[in-house]
Each structure stands twice: as structure tokens, then as C-alpha cells.
Amino acid sequence: MRRYARTLVAVALATTVAAGTAGWASGSTQRAVSGPPPxxxxxxxxxxxxxxxxxxxxxxxxxxxxxxxxxxxxxxxxxxxxxxxxxxxxxxxxxxxxxxxxxxxxxxxxxxxxxxxxRPGRRILAFDPRGRGLVAEVFGDLRAARHVAVVVPGADIDAGSFDRDSDPYGTPAGMSRSLRDATGPETAVIAWAGYTTPVGVGWDAATGELAEVGADRLARFTDGLAADGLVVPAVFCHSYGSVVCGLAAHRLHVDDLVVLGSPGMRAGSVPALRTTARVWAAKDPTDWIGDVPNVEFAGMGHGADPADPDFGARRVPARRAVGHTGYFAPGTDSLRAFAAIAEGTAGTVLVDGATGITAPTGQSAGAGAVR
Incomplete structure (x- = not known):
């Protein structure tokens, strides 16, 4: 009887994911762009x-x-x-x-x-006009870079919203520019909107169908970076993008895997991701993603919260980030930590029973660092 009751609760929560909770909206079903280039x-x-x-x-x-x-x-x-x-x-x-x-x-x-x-001067690494449009852009000198980061966005991103003035730190271009500015000339950042994202937060966002196709494309993309002789990147995955990264984790050639504002990675723990990368997670207290039930049932929902200490990810401080798209905003502790991870200077320390992040090597721990 208890097992039956737990199942009913899981079904109810999964239905809530699909129907919408605080901050969620209905969305139209998308057909994923897949296969070889046009x-x-x-x-x-x-x-x-x-x-x-x-x-x-x-x-x-x-x-x-x-x-x-x-x-x-x-x-x-x-x-x-x-x-x-x-x-x-x-x-x-x-x-x-x-x-x-x-x-x-x-x-x-x-x-x-x-x-x-x-526009002249933009370094467009991928441009596929099929569907709503797939785009990847490079910020910095990718060939000469000693450090590389890849930003994977979440829902509602396509060629039309890849780079916009409103809510810029919710776009792959805005997040990548901000991370590039927070690092230095030896770091290049790739804004990778190379998969079909959900529109709104309806059925597509509650299931892993688009993420499965996206995971294949992301894995091939990182294979391509390696084949071109580029340095191993750190990958930053926002919102539904973290579902993509979770499904791709065991195939990604990356040193660090960072998720922020994640609804889940379709894995119950870091070991379940089957990756040798360091796994990091950030979730600010004002992010509505915290209202989404962390369940997975009958293909709906994305499972455990990567920011939960039991998941086993290293903590990224995000006390100064605001909302679901504020993690890359200048002046935030989360952006400072992301820059340290991208540059390979992030140290770790146990905080409240979880593994957290210190200030970059050679710098004092400021207000935005976990001490």
C-alpha cells in the first residue's frame, strides 16, 4: 500500500512538472533537428x-x-x-x-x-538554418586559448533569441560574453546553441526527448574540438541544457561539467553520470527552478537535484545571483566562481557537508567566495 501511495505521489509530481509550477508556462511541441548538415x-x-x-x-x-x-x-x-x-x-x-x-x-x-x-568580426562556429535555427559562436581566440569553456543553454533559445538585449544573461551569447569578460585573453568561450530547445516549459521541457538528440550533438561537438587539436573544455549547462549535459556526460571530452538552475540531469548522483569530469552545481535561492519537483517517472521529470548535497556535485556559490537567468550577471559570486573553474584555478573546500569552491588561486577570498 505504501509503495502504491509513493507511486501516486510520483505521478502527481510528474504531472505537475508537465502542467507547470511557479515560473513554468505551457509550450509547443518541437521536432528536433538531427542528422548531417544541410x-x-x-x-x-x-x-x-x-x-x-x-x-x-x-x-x-x-x-x-x-x-x-x-x-x-x-x-x-x-x-x-x-x-x-x-x-x-x-x-x-x-x-x-x-x-x-x-x-x-x-x-x-x-x-x-x-x-x-x-556582422563582420563575429566568429560563427556553426550555423544551421533548419527548424528554428542552430548557432554556435566563439568569444576569444579559440585556436590560441589555453582554457576553453562551452555554454549550453536551456529552453526558448534559437537563432532568433541567441543574442538579445532583453534578459541578456539568459542567452548563450550573453552568458558567454560575460564569462569571457570575467576571465582573460587566454580563455575562449563558445556559446553552443546546437540543439533544438523546448519552447516554453510544457511537454518537451518535462521529458528528455529533445535532450537525447541534443546530447548526441553535444558529444559530437566536443569530439570535434578534440579532433581539431583544441584544449579540453569546461562545459556550463543552464536549465534544460543540464538535462542535455547529463545524458551526454559519459561521452563528453571535458574536464569540468557545471550545471546551473538545473531541473535534474536524469541521474541520481555524480557516479551515475559515469564521467571523469569534476561536476559542479549552482542554484540561487530565488530561482523558480527550486519549485520544480525533482522526480522522474514514466519518462517525465529529470530526477535528483544536482545542487542537493546528496547528489555529490561540488557546490558553486550563488548567493548574489537573482532569478533563473542571473548566474552570469557581472558582480555575482556565481560568475566569479565560473571564471575560476574555466581558468582551472578553482580550489575546493567542504562547506556545510558539501564540497564547495574557494577563491581562485593567488586571490583572496572576497565576499562572493565560499570560505
Whole structure:
């Protein structure tokens, strides 16, 4: 009887997740963008001096990188010219070629959503116009960087909301710019909106369907960074993005995995993530995500709260962050801690029975640090 009662409670909570709690709203069901980049059919039919091009659907990023390494600069440039949509979105292609390919694709686009992305000087690492639009942008010199961070956003992010003036620290571009400004010239930050996010917080946000596709894309993306010879990144996952990161964790080539404002990672603990990365979690006391039941039942809900000490993640202080999108706001203790993690200078200390974060190495512990 008790077991039956617990099941009823779980069903009720999962239904609450879908129907909405404080801060949640209804949303429309989305179809995830998946598979190889647009233009892959014409790419497969092409060749370079008698050599077949790697199949975007089956070639690994390492195989793609090896193929491009064997081409002359003129051959690489010809592929950029003939197939910008494939070159710009194919993980394993050298980032310099991706920048040029995506710049060409954006200039050729007539969609008003992409005008700002086409501005000179922006380093667009991915641009896929399918669906609501998938985008990745680099802040800093990724090739020369000693430290790299990747920001994975949550719901309601697409090409149109990737970079906006309202609520900027709730956008991947705004979060990434802020983190880049808080670090230094040796750190590059990638804003990765490379998956189809939920719209609103309805069925899609309460289930893991979009996150499963997103996890595959994120894992391939980090494989591509490694294949291109770039340094191992720290990954920062906001809101529903933390569900994506939880499902991808065991496949990600990362040193640090940081979740903030997380509804759950579809894992009951850090060991259940099966990752060798250090796992960090932040949740400020005013974030409405705290009202979301941490359950998982019949595919609904995302499980344990990563910020709960029992989960086993290292704590990131977030006393000065406000709301669900305030973690990257300048002057917050959370942003200061994120910068330390990105730069590899974060120390750890036990706080209230949980593992927390100290001030960066060589700096005194200010008001925003856990002491």
C-alpha cells in the first residue's frame, strides 16, 4: 500500500512538472533537428581530385579532421566555396574554415533573424538554418586559448533569441560574453546553441526527448574540438541544457561539467553520470527552478537535484545571483566562481557537508567566495 501511495505521489509530481509550477508556462511541441548538415546530399556526390568526401552521416570528427589535414589550402578553400553549409557545421573541420564557411552562408541568407550574426568580426562556429535555427559562436581566440569553456543553454533559445538585449544573461551569447569578460585573453568561450530547445516549459521541457538528440550533438561537438587539436573544455549547462549535459556526460571530452538552475540531469548522483569530469552545481535561492519537483517517472521529470548535497556535485556559490537567468550577471559570486573553474584555478573546500569552491588561486577570498 505504501509503495502504491509513493507511486501516486510520483505521478502527481510528474504531472505537475508537465502542467507547470511557479515560473513554468505551457509550450509547443518541437521536432528536433538531427542528422548531417544541410547540403549533405550534394556533398556526397562531390569529390576532390578523385577522392570521395567523408560522409557527414557516418564519418567521425577524427576522420573528418584527418581528411582535411590531407588537403591543400586551395582544395580546402574550394570545399568552403562549394559546400559552405556542410563545411561550416561538420565537426572535425578546422575552425578557421568553419568561420569562413558560416560567414558565407550567413551573408547569402535572406532571413532577417540572421542579420546580426552576419556582422563582420563575429566568429560563427556553426550555423544551421533548419527548424528554428542552430548557432554556435566563439568569444576569444579559440585556436590560441589555453582554457576553453562551452555554454549550453536551456529552453526558448534559437537563432532568433541567441543574442538579445532583453534578459541578456539568459542567452548563450550573453552568458558567454560575460564569462569571457570575467576571465582573460587566454580563455575562449563558445556559446553552443546546437540543439533544438523546448519552447516554453510544457511537454518537451518535462521529458528528455529533445535532450537525447541534443546530447548526441553535444558529444559530437566536443569530439570535434578534440579532433581539431583544441584544449579540453569546461562545459556550463543552464536549465534544460543540464538535462542535455547529463545524458551526454559519459561521452563528453571535458574536464569540468557545471550545471546551473538545473531541473535534474536524469541521474541520481555524480557516479551515475559515469564521467571523469569534476561536476559542479549552482542554484540561487530565488530561482523558480527550486519549485520544480525533482522526480522522474514514466519518462517525465529529470530526477535528483544536482545542487542537493546528496547528489555529490561540488557546490558553486550563488548567493548574489537573482532569478533563473542571473548566474552570469557581472558582480555575482556565481560568475566569479565560473571564471575560476574555466581558468582551472578553482580550489575546493567542504562547506556545510558539501564540497564547495574557494577563491581562485593567488586571490583572496572576497565576499562572493565560499570560505
Amino acid at each position: 547540403g549533405s546530399a550534394s556533398w556526397r556526390a562531390d569529390e576532390v581530385r578523385g577522392r570521395e568526401l567523408p560522409d557527414p552521416a557516418s564519418a567521425t570528427p577524427a576522420q573528418v579532421a584527418s581528411f582535411f589535414a590531407g588537403l591543400s589550402p586551395s582544395q580546402q578553400n574550394e570545399l568552403v566555396r562549394r559546400h559552405p553549409s556542410v563545411v561550416g557545421n561538420l565537426d572535425g573541420v578546422p575552425l578557421e574554415l568553419r568561420y569562413r564557411a558560416n560567414s558565407a552562408a550567413l551573408k547569402a541568407s535572406t532571413d532577417p533573424r540572421y542579420r546580426s550574426l552576419a
